[in-house]
Amino acid sequence: MTHAVDIAILGAGAVGQLICRQLTVAGMNVGFIGRNALESGQQVLSFTPLASADDHQQIQAIPYSVPILTADALDNIRLVIVCVKAYQVLDALSPLLKQLPSQCHILLLHNGMGPHLALAPLINAQANGGGLSLGTTSQGVLRQAHWQIKQTGQGLTQLGHFAGAELTEHYRNALLAAIPSSEWVDTIVPCLWQKLAVNAAINPLTALYQCPNGKLAEPDFSEMIKGILDELVLVAAHDGVSLDQSFLHDRVYQVIRLTAGNFSSMHQDIAHQRRTEIDQINGYICERAQAHGLSAPVNAELWARVKQLAV
Numbered sequence: 001m002t003h004a005v006d007i008a009i010l011g012a013g014a015v016g017q018l019i020c021r022q023l024t025v026a027g028m029n030v031g032f033i034g035r036n037a038l039e040s041g042q043q044v045l046s047f048t049p050l051a052s053a054d055d056h057q058q059i060q061a062i063p064y065s066v067p068i069l070t071a072d073a074l075d076n077i078r079l080v081i082v083c084v085k086a087y088q089v090l091d092a093l094s095p096l097l098k099q100l101p102s103q104c105h106i107l108l109l110h111n112g113m114g115p116h117l118a119l120a121p122l123i124n125a126q127a128n129g130g131g132l133s134l135g136t137t138s139q140g141v142l143r144q145a146h147w148q149i150k151q152t153g154q155g156l157t158q159l160g161h162f163a164g165a166e167l168t169e170h171y172r173n174a175l176l177a178a179i180p181s182s183e184w185v186d187t188i189v190p191c192l193w194q195k196l197a198v199n200a201a202i203n204p205l206t207a208l209y210q211c212p213n214g215k216l217a218e219p220d221f222s223e224m225i226k227g228i229l230d231e232l233v234l235v236a237a238h239d240g241v242s243l244d245q246s247f248l249h250d251r252v253y254q255v256i257r258l259t260a261g262n263f264s265s266m267h268q269d270i271a272h273q274r275r276t277e278i279d280q281i282n283g284y285i286c287e288r289a290q291a292h293g294l295s296a297p298v299n300a301e302l303w304a305r306v307k308q309l310a311v
Contacts, residue, residue, distance in 0.1 A: 004029065004076040005029045005030060005031040005067055005069065005076065005077070006029050006076050006077060006078045006079065007023060007028055007029060007030040007031075007077070007078070007079045007080075007081065007171075007174075008030070008031055008032070008033050008069055008074065008077045008079070008080050008081070009030060009031070009032050009033070009080075009081045009083060010032075010033045010080055010081070010082045010083065010084060010092055010093060010096070011082060011083035011084035011085075011088075011092070011110075012032050012083075012146075012147070013083060013084070013085075013143060014141040014142060014143040014149050015083045015109065015110075015137065015139070015141060016032070016081075016083030016084075017045060017047070017141075017143070017147070017149045018047075018139060018141040018149060018151060019081060019083065019109070019179065020032065020045070020066060021045070021047045021064070021149075022178045022179050022180070023174075023175075023178045023179075024064060024066060025178070026174070026177055026178035028174055028178060030066060031066050031067035031068065031069045032066060032067075032068050032069065033068075033069050033071065033074070033080070033096070034068045034069060034070055034071075039068050039070075040068050040069070040070050040073075041067070041068060042065045042066070042067055042068070043065060043066060043067070043068050043147060044063055044064070044065045044147065045063070045064055045065065045066065045147045045148070045149075046061045046062070046063055046144075046145075046147060046148040046149070047061065047062045047063075047064065047148075047149060047150075047151075048060070048061045048062070048144075048148075048149070048150040048151065049062065049151055050140075050151040050152065050153065050154065061148070061150075071095070071096060071099050072099065074096070074099050074100050074101070074104075075101055076101070077100055077101065077104055078101070078103065078104055078105065078168075078171065079104070079105050079107065079167070079171050080093075080096070080100065080104060080105070080106050080107070081107045081109055082106060082107065082108045082109060082110065083109050083110060084110065085110065085111075085275075085277055086110045086111055086112035086113075086114065086115055086277045086279075086280035087275065087277060087279060087280060089108065089110065089115035089119065090115055090118055090119065093106070093119065094122065097122060097123070100130070102130070103130060103165070104130050105130060105131050105132075105133065105165070105167050105168075105171065106119070106123060106130065106131070106132050106133070107132075107133045107134070107135055107159065107167070107175075108132070108133070108134050108135065109134075109135040109136070109137060111195075111199055111265065111277055111280070111281070112196065112199065112277045112279075112280025112281045112284060113192055113193075113196055113280060113281075113284045114279070114280045114284045114287070115280070116132065116134055116162055116163075119132060120132055120162065120163040120164070123163065123164050124163065124164055130164055130165060131161070131163065131164030131165035131166055131167060132161075132162045132163040132164050133159060133160060133161050133162055133166075133167050133188070134159070134160060134162045134188045134189070134192060135157065135158060135159040135160070135188070136157070136158050136188075136191055136192055136195040137155060137156070137157040137158075137179075138153075138155030138156055138157070138195075139151070139153065139154065139155040139157060139180075140152035140153025140154070140155060141153075154180065154181060155181065156181050156182075156183070157179050157180075157181060157182040157183070158182070158183055158184075158185050158188065158191045159172075159175060159176075159182065159183070159184050159185070159188065160184060160185040160186065160187065160188025160189075160191070161188065162188060162189070172184055189241060190236075190241050190242075190243065193232070193236045193241050193243055194243065194248065194251065196232065196281065196284070196285070197228075197229055197232050197243070197248045197251070197252060198251060198252055198255050199277075199281045200228050200229075200232060200281050200282050200285060200299065200302075201216070201225045201228050201229065201252045202216060202252070202255065202256065202264050203264045203265065203266035203267070203276075203277075203278075203281055204266060204278060204281070204282055204302040204303075204305070204306050205221060205224065205225075205302070206263065206264040206266065206267040207264065207266040207267045207269070207270045207276065207306055207309065208302070208305055208306065208309065210267065210270075210271075211267075212260065212261055212262060212263055212267075213255070213256050213259045213260055213261075213262050213263070213264060214256060214257070214259075214260025214261060216256050217253065217256050217257065217260070224298065225249075225252060226249070227298035228282075228298055228299055228302070229245060229248050229249060229252065230245070230298075231285060231289065231296040231297075231298055231299050232248075232285050232296075232299070233245045233248065234289075234294065234296075235285055235288045235289045235292065235294060235296060236288075238288075238289075238292040238294065239288055239292075265277070266278065266281075266306070269310070270306075270309055270310060275310065276306060276310050278302075278303055278306040278307060278310070279303075279307075282299040282300075282302045282303040282306070283303045285299045286299050286300050286303055
């Protein structure tokens, strides 16, 4: 007996496909929302798991298939996991809100911040009992082809409630059981600010200086990284979020060390002439600073320089 899909993923990038694979293995009924009416039916994907230290043979890719759903076939969806780029969230999700059934819950899982503030009123305006949760993940995954990914690292995934009705216990437990090293936190926004700190320090600098993450451990970058974090902590405090500056500093440099040979997503976006998420990273810090009558000159300079580089 086959069961109708009740979890839909919006965004079939690397993270979206990884979450899809993890939910599928756990026995969840999950599918992707297609970008247009032509994308429908079953789609074959390829997943290469993370090799363990004991694996000396080449890890083989695992094929599997999931359904692609059209926007008019979402009647049974109870949870939508949004994995598109931060700047795509509102444009991709807004048209679907009226297509989704009553009680459907939205989970945002993307880099950067900002879309949650614009989306919460839209969900509340639906008056259909839906809710909004937020999440962040540091799992490593590489997209090798359109429907082919390779997991490159383990990492913590944090999820939590933000607005509207809370995610039901059934789906909360399902997510935590399916996603390795995941946890439900009482206050998710501070976790997002912590992730934002890492992205705000690493992404623009590696993009501007065209270097791998490990280069940022050099003393030449220390004052700029300190300035980024100083401003972020101050702005977050005015947003009601208290952050430990020493912890953030140590965390940023820990990520720099652990991912020394990696190129950040913003570095890759610039290299491939794609739009970056700078508006939702350093730009978000500047916008929140302005909302509180503050200035964030270090982040503002990086925001402007990356925007100019991306033109």
